[in-house]
Every structure is written in structure tokens, then in C-alpha cells.
Amino acid sequence: MKDKLIVFDTTLRDGEQSPGASMTREEKLRIARQLERMRVDVIEAGFPAASNGDFESVKAVADTIKDSTVCGLARAHEADIRRCAEAIKGARSGRIHTFIATSPIHMEKKLRMQPEQVLEQAVKAVKWARKHTDNVEFSPEDAGRSEVDFLCRVLEAVIDAGATTINIPDTVGYAVPEQFGNLIRALRERIPNSGKVVFSVHCHNDLGLAVANSLSAVLAGARQVECTINGLGERAGNAALEEIVMAVRTRRDVFACDTGIDTTQIVPASRLVAGITGFAVQPNKAIVGANAFAHESGIHQDGVLKSRETYEIMRAEDVGWGANKLVLGKHSGRNAFRSRLQELGILLDSEEALNAAFSRFKELADKKHEIFDEDLQALVSEEAAMHDVSEHYKLVSLRAHTETGETPHAFIVISEDGRERRAEADGSGPVDASFKAIEKIVGSGADLQLFSVNAITSGSDAQGEVTVRLHKAGRIVNGQGADTDIVIASAKAYLSALNKLHSRLERAHPQV
Ligand code: KIV
Numbered sequence: 001m002k003d004k005l006i007v008f009d010t011t012l013r014d015g016e017q018s019p020g021a022s023m024t025r026e027e028k029l030r031i032a033r034q035l036e037r038m039r040v041d042v043i044e045a046g047f048p049a050a051s052n053g054d055f056e057s058v059k060a061v062a063d064t065i066k067d068s069t070v071c072g073l074a075r076a077h078e079a080d081i082r083r084c085a086e087a088i089k090g091a092r093s094g095r096i097h098t099f100i101a102t103s104p105i106h107m108e109k110k111l112r113m114q115p116e117q118v119l120e121q122a123v124k125a126v127k128w129a130r131k132h133t134d135n136v137e138f139s140p141e142d143a144g145r146s147e148v149d150f151l152c153r154v155l156e157a158v159i160d161a162g163a164t165t166i167n168i169p170d171t172v173g174y175a176v177p178e179q180f181g182n183l184i185r186a187l188r189e190r191i192p193n194s195g196k197v198v199f200s201v202h203c204h205n206d207l208g209l210a211v212a213n214s215l216s217a218v219l220a221g222a223r224q225v226e227c228t229i230n231g232l233g234e235r236a237g238n239a240a241l242e243e244i245v246m247a248v249r250t251r252r253d254v255f256a257c258d259t260g261i262d263t264t265q266i267v268p269a270s271r272l273v274a275g276i277t278g279f280a281v282q283p284n285k286a287i288v289g290a291n292a293f294a295h296e297s298g299i300h301q302d303g304v305l306k307s308r309e310t311y312e313i314m315r316a317e318d319v320g321w322g323a324n325k326l327v328l329g330k331h332s333g334r335n336a337f338r339s340r341l342q343e344l345g346i347l348l349d350s351e352e353a354l355n356a357a358f359s360r361f362k363e364l365a366d367k368k369h370e371i372f373d374e375d376l377q378a379l380v381s382e383e384a385a386m387h388d389v390s391e392h393y394k395l396v397s398l399r400a401h402t403e404t405g406e407t408p409h410a411f412i413v414i415s416e417d418g419r420e421r422r423a424e425a426d427g428s429g430p431v432d433a434s435f436k437a438i439e440k441i442v443g444s445g446a447d448l449q450l451f452s453v454n455a456i457t458s459g460s461d462a463q464g465e466v467t468v469r470l471h472k473a474g475r476i477v478n479g480q481g482a483d484t485d486i487v488i489a490s491a492k493a494y495l496s497a498l499n500k501l502h503s504r505l506e507r508a509h510p511q512v
């Protein structure tokens, strides 16, 4: 019997700390449902004390998810911990994750606290958390650069105070695999009460070593890994969930543990997160990149045709790569539509929402004869985004003109809080002209940081899914739009980003 390796996903918390990856409550819920379907053990849903919006998102995830533990992050302050406890109160299984920095540089320069004060605060934090739940995780932030003797003292004390999981973060991605594995081994051996807790690791990817460091820690006895879909996260990101899970599964001969993950849900999760955050997956990314299972060279192709094991160590279908599935068409009815959404785990919360989504589906089916799962996901995602953030700006109509040798021109009508406004502009292309026309009306002055178009399925009638990232006064937001006409998809994405800027959700960063 192998040990269980607990998979703790922090896409919704650390992943969201990537500049530009902030998600709405509805988007977080969609990702959380996919994580639950993938059988992630613990979902870190956010940092409730950051803002009311974050609190509401964590609460919504806690109230919805049944099969995974829902965790909230809290600094080692009583008010943060209380807020976190309140947010996860509705969870069938909830966890409070509290942390304080223990490295000399963080204690001196960031916290301006003496080591003894940090130790005392850590113990208090765990005790406060234990008043609300018996599932408490403690992290000594920047453990990778902390002194081992001090770490041992802090961890022994927080275990005595009631922590049930001890997470060792390599906050700045400084560790290297052998040394990090040795650190975990040393902590387990030297801390007298270490046997009472699960050891966890949380590695950042600044040196490209997050997965290697996490796996080295697993070999040294860690039994929880913190990771994110597509390796999303602060700066260079966190350890990628898909890489950890597939490494442990593929190299069963090396690892004395296994995860409970349904690996066929990995690619759908990767697509969902990439679509919502606008952080595209590079084609050569392990497991979830478009080329991860593509064999180009003749020798490889020949080998794979004779026996796939010659060049393949995993099967594409085991991680969820499948042929695009034709699901519905123009003549499909409401029931077929509803049941396919259910199979995809998409739950619309009212008949009204289902009707709205169904009528958009009919419009799409008129333009595009074959509707695939990905089309449905994009359609529902747009629908959800509209409900989540108030639709202050809405596209009414768009006419764009392009002709060889002529300056592209766009004429747009949008409604602003119900009032129709129109403008026209020239641009270097129809998308540029449309954005300029929108700006003539809105005058947001936001910087366009990212414009990306992705064909949702294959074929020239595919829908284009556009992500627009805007930056204004320190805030970064992503907007998405999908349509078979990519100029219209772009205008929708731009307006969706403007709606998010308009909603003015403010939030604090947990580690600053
Ligand atoms: O990287 C880090 O140290 C963190 C902690 C809050 C666990 O994200």
C-alpha cells in the first residue's frame, strides 16, 4: 500500500497573485468545480482578508465544493484568521492556512520583528486558528532561506499549539533539489513532534526548479505538495500540478506514494485556467502544451506507429487530450444542451441563466454548424463574466472595414449604463480601429498590456477567444470575448476588461 500524496492546489490564491491573473468570483467557482472534478484534495481558494471580493469568492467556493477541502490563507493576525474562519465556515471540510516569515531578511526588513517575537506570534496564530477548526496549516514563509535551528524551534512550537500540516515554502525559488530534500529530511528528523503532522512543500519557480524541488521533498518524506495549474503563480510561478502528478504516476518505481487525481481532467483544467487568466500555455510545456505529445521527426513517428512506448512515456488520453468532441448542432434542443453542460460540470444557477445561455448557443449554432465542448465552455464563460461584473459597457454593434491599400476603419455602438453611444476611428487594423473607437467613448486611458487570440477549436469557422489585459493606476484586469468574428470577439474582450476596471475591486497582497 502506497502513501497518499495530498495535492493542494493554490491556483486560486498564489496563482491569482500573478500580475494580471486576478479572477472574479464566478471564474474562481468555475475553476474550483474543475479542481473538485479532478479530485484535488485541498483547494486554496484565496486570501479572505484581502478584500470583500476575495472574502466572497472564498465563501462561494467553500459553500459550493463538497469533495475537496477548502482552505483560506491568513496572515498571523487575529483579524485575518477570524475573517478566514468566517469565509470557510460553510465548507464541508475547511482549513485555515496561516503564515509568518522566519528568514533573517524577512524578519528584520519586512516584519521588523525579533525572532522570539515571530515565534510567539506563530504560536498565537495557530492557537487562534484552532479555535475555529481542527484543520490548521502553518507556513514559515521564506523557509528556504531560514536558519534550520530557528525553523525547528518554531515548528516544534506550532505543532504543540495544534498545527496539523507544516508547509515549507521556498518563497523566492532559491532552493536546489538535493539541498531542499535534505532540509525536509532534517526537519522531520530533528523536530521531536514531527510525526504528528503532514509535511508539505510550496516551491516557486524562479530558477525553473519548483517541480524538481517539490519532488525531491516528496522523496524525503513530504506528503503534501502545493502547486498550481499550468504552474501559474507569483513571478515565475509555482510548481505545476500536472507535472508533479504525472511524474509521481509515471515513475511509480521511484515514488513511495501516489495521488488520487483523475488525470483525464488535467487538460480541461489547464485550458480553463489559461482561458480565464489569459496566461497562454507555451506549446512545448510538459503535459499540457499543444506539442507535448506531437511527434514530428519521421523516426519518432515510425517508432510510435510500431509501438507507442518507443517514444511515449505517458498516453495523451490519460491526461485528457482527446479528439475535439462534436457535441451539439443547430437542431439540438434545450435538454441536450443542459445535459452536455452538466457532463462538463457546468452548473447554471437558474432557469433564467440556462435560457440565456441556450439562446446564445442557438445564435452560435447559426454561424457555426458544429459545436464542440470548448465552444460551450467559452460561451458559458462569457455569460458568467457578464453576470459577475456589472455590464456597465455593452457592445451593441460593430462595423469594421478593411480593404487592401485602404486605412482600416471601425464604427461602433456601445451602451453605457443603458445609454447608447457611438464613435468611429481609423486604426492600423480593424481591431486597433475598434479599440480606438471604444476609447473615444470611454476615455479610460488604460494601457493595453496583452492582446491574444486563440482559436477555440480547429477549422476556419472556429470561434476566436480573445484576451485583453488592461493596466490602469496599478490595477491589472483581463477581459475575455469569444465570437466566430475575431474583431467582434476583440471588442467584447476590451469591453469586458473595461467593465472589470469600472467595478473597482480593490485587494491587498498577503505577503506585502
Ligand atoms: O510563497 C510563499 O511563501 C507563500 C506562503 C503564503 C505559503 O505563498
Ligand code: ZN
Pocket (backbone or CB within 6 Å): 014, 169, 171, 202, 204, 234
Ligand atoms: Zn507562494
